Amino acid sequence: MEKKRFIFDLDRTLLTCNYQKVETAVFEPFFRDKTELVMKNIAYLLDEYETMYQTYEDKRLSKFLTEKSGLEFTPEIIREWKNAMMSEADTMEEGVIELLDYLKEKNKSLVVLTNWYGKSQKARLRNAKIYDYFEDVFTGEYQLKPHPRAYINAMGKFNPRECVIIGDSISKDYSAPRLHGIEAVLYDKDNIHDDNYVKVKKLTELKKKY
Numbered sequence: 194m195e196k197k198r199f200i201f202d203l204d205r206t207l208l209t210c211n212y213q214k215v216e217t218a219v220f221e222p223f224f225r226d227k228t229e230l231v232m233k234n235i236a237y238l239l240d241e242y243e244t245m246y247q248t249y250e251d252k253r254l255s256k257f258l259t260e261k262s263g264l265e266f267t268p269e270i271i272r273e274w275k276n277a278m279m280s281e282a283d284t285m286e287e288g289v290i291e292l293l294d295y296l297k298e299k300n301k302s303l304v305v306l307t308n309w310y311g312k313s314q315k316a317r318l319r320n321a322k323i324y325d326y327f328e329d330v331f332t333g334e335y336q337l338k339p340h341p342r343a344y345i346n347a348m349g350k351f352n353p354r355e356c357v358i359i360g361d362s363i364s365k366d367y368s369a370p371r372l373h374g375i376e377a378v379l380y381d382k383d384n385i386h387d388d389n390y391v392k393v394k395k396l397t398e399l400k401k402k403y
């Protein structure tokens with residue numbers, strides 16, 4: 194069936210920032226010599242939060258991270274974190290503009306489905322000058338991947354068979370949407386995943402597929 198709706202993950206699929214630099218700058222003033230430890234665990238903790246809860250919410254995230262890390266993870270730190278993500282320039286993944294232009298030309302409906310806060314994510318898309326390609330940007334305050342509602346929201350008026358999702362996370366952008374009948378393509382630029390996955394190393398390979 195012809196695909197009409199293209200659902201893009203944001204981080205490490207469209208845009209990649211220097212996460213290490215941003216997070217170190219935010220955490221260092223609060224956590225001092227514990228910063229390295231926080232950095233080591235933060236990705237796992239966010240994953241755990243996203244699986245456990247349906248949405249991102251400052252107070253709940255603050256409580257969760259405080260309990261899990263044993264460090265005082267105040268809402269203020271979360272706010273600083275969001276702001277820092279917005280102000281640090283992103284690197285655009287190779288072929289993004291070429292692919293988005295191609296899909297637009299073919300009248301495809303394009304949306305973003307990302308787990309982080311809308312304030313940061315929308316600003317990042319605007320800074321990268323790709324915001325206007327997308328009809329909608331679905332963010333973590335409303336529904337987190339891999340919960341079913343996230344994919345249902347992102348499908349909009351389209352049925353699952355008309356949609357395709359592109360992202361770099363096996364659990365959030367590949368396995369979960371496939372469970373709901375949405376075609377998924379894994380973006381695996383470093384070729385770290387098994388060939389059994391439907392995947393591309395370059396985003397522009399999608400032009401041949403759709």
Ligand SMILES: [Mg+2]
Nearest residue numbers: 202204205361
């Ligand atoms: Mg991603």
